[in-house]
Amino acid sequence: MRATKTAVAGGLLGLGLVLAASGALGHGDVQPQPVKTDGLKPLGTEWLAENPYKGDAHAISIGASGFNQNCARCHGLEMISGGLAPDLRYLPQGKEGDEYFVERMKHGAVINGVTKMPVFDGLISQEGLWAIRSYIESKHEE
Numbered sequence: 001m002r003a004t005k006t007a008v009a010g011g012l013l014g015l016g017l018v019l020a021a022s023g024a025l026g027h028g029d030v031q032p033q034p035v036k037t038d039g040l041k042p043l044g045t046e047w048l049a050e051n052p053y054k055g056d057a058h059a060i061s062i063g064a065s066g067f068n069q070n071c072a073r074c075h076g077l078e079m080i081s082g083g084l085a086p087d088l089r090y091l092p093q094g095k096e097g098d099e100y101f102v103e104r105m106k107h108g109a110v111i112n113g114v115t116k117m118p119v120f121d122g123l124i125s126q127e128g129l130w131a132i133r134s135y136i137e138s139k140h141e142e
């Protein structure tokens with residue numbers, strides 16, 4: 001059972017949550033690169049439900065470098081996936097995509113007990129992650 005790149009359905013999300021709760025989550029081999037978020041409004045530690053920086057040009061440029069340093073090796077440079085991981089240009093826009101994004105940052109991706117994507121929540125600040133989300137949304141395609 002392999003999720004398709006457009007699988008944003010609750011079923012997939014539920015599976016991820018169950019796996020995370022069962023302790024199957026490893027650490028992965030990630031070496032997170034800090035994302036410098038100078039000039040962005042500070043957000044605190046509590047996760048927001050929606051991207052506070054949506055459409056903000058400064059956030060998008062911070063997010064572009066954050067993405068290229070932390071996500072591109074799987075999701076592709078400039079977000080054009082080479083097929084190892086979903087092409088994020090097709091992630092839904094707006095709140096639906098935001099919520100899905102946050103769940104992924106909190107839980108990563110574990111498939112058959114193997115960590116395919118690490119948890120980024122706690123490794124990169126909320127500001128840095130929403131900046132990356134802003135970049136992703138700026139490249140959205142239908």
Ligand code: HEC
Nearest residue numbers: 003005006007070071074084085086101104109116117120
């Ligand atoms: C080690 C490889 C790897 C890295 C690094 C990685 N990802 Fe992923 N990511 C994956 C894989 C593989 C999946 C698909 C998992 C699945 O099929 O359920 C995925 C899924 C996702 C999804 C869900 C996409 C969808 O259509 O279902 C989002 C959102 C996402 N990643 C965002 C990110 C962001 C943002 C970063 C950087 C902060 C990142 N990923 C870093 C491998 C990675």
